[in-house]
Amino acid sequence: MIINEVIQExxxxxxxxxxxxxxxxxxxxxxxxxxxxxxxxxxxxxxAKWNLDCGPPNEVKARNAARYGQKVFCKFAQEMWRACxxxxxIMAGWKQEDSNTDNKCYYPSQQSGTSNLNNGSVMHQTxxxxxxxxxxxxxxx
Numbered sequence: 001m002i003i004n005e006v007i008q009e010x011x012x013x014x015x016x017x018x019x020x021x022x023x024x025x026x027x028x029x030x031x032x033x034x035x036x037x038x039x040x041x042x043x044x045x046x047x048a049k050w051n052l053d054c055g056p057p058n059e060v061k062a063r064n065a066a067r068y069g070q071k072v073f074c075k076f077a078q079e080m081w082r083a084c085x086x087x088x089x090i091m092a093g094w095k096q097e098d099s100n101t102d103n104k105c106y107y108p109s110q111q112s113g114t115s116n117l118n119n120g121s122v123m124h125q126t127x128x129x130x131x132x133x134x135x136x137x138x139x140x141x
Contacts, residue, residue, distance in 0.1 A: 003027050058095065065094040070104060 004015035
């Protein structure tokens with residue numbers, strides 16, 4: 001990615017660090033300001049295509065799911081427990097870049113504050129256990 005390269009070369013900061021974040025917006029503005037006409041056309045075309053096609057291509061979606069999905073749904077479940085005392089079980093499935101499907105089931109462990117992440121085998125067990133009856137969360141000691 002050109003932005004990370006500029007951060008490294010011009011500012012000597014490693015991409016993905018807090019130090020790099022301090023100059024990120026400045027570098028983005030510099031890179032955008034120096035785009036050539038063909039690059040602008042390509043960026044506009046890509047944005048229009050993604051907006052019409054319901055988002056980025058499947059390869060990008062798969063990469064984003066693998067990179068960010070677990071972190072996002074784990075934080076959501078933990079925040080719902082912290083803010084509302086609500087237990088949340090999240091079952092997620094997505095197609096990976098190699099076209100294999102990955103399944104995860106996440107549920108927070110209130111006693112230890114840690115998370116439990118299981119593969120698809122638990123997903124199948126929990127998907128059959130649905131109920132419309134409210135259940136009180138376990139009492140912590």
